Amino acid sequence: MARDFEMALERIAPEGWGWQHIEEGEENAPSHIRAALMGPQVVIPLRDGGLALGTWQGIFFCELDGPRTRSVYLSVLQ
Numbered sequence: 255m256a257r258d259f260e261m262a263l264e265r266i267a268p269e270g271w272g273w274q275h276i277e278e279g280e281e282n283a284p285s286h287i288r289a290a291l292m293g294p295q296v297v298i299p300l301r302d303g304g305l306a307l308g309t310w311q312g313i314f315f316c317e318l319d320g321p322r323t324r325s326v327y328l329s330v331l332q
């Protein structure tokens with residue numbers, strides 16, 4: 255499933271498109287568009303001490319512009 259997401263994002267925001275946002279050494283405009291489509295956060299309900307995900311649901315951390323050192327922050331709201 256993760257590879258399907260990757261292939262879809264590559265088709266939606268391809269590397270070779272005529273991007274206007276190009277900085278020397280930082281040719282990452284497709285990564286910015288892909289990240290904007292994916293969103294920076296996810297909200298997941300908890301049930302009985304675990305993630306309340308559906309049968310076919312999962313959580314993916316997508317590195318679209320790296321590899322780089324990243325941080326993941328978790329907040330639990332009650």
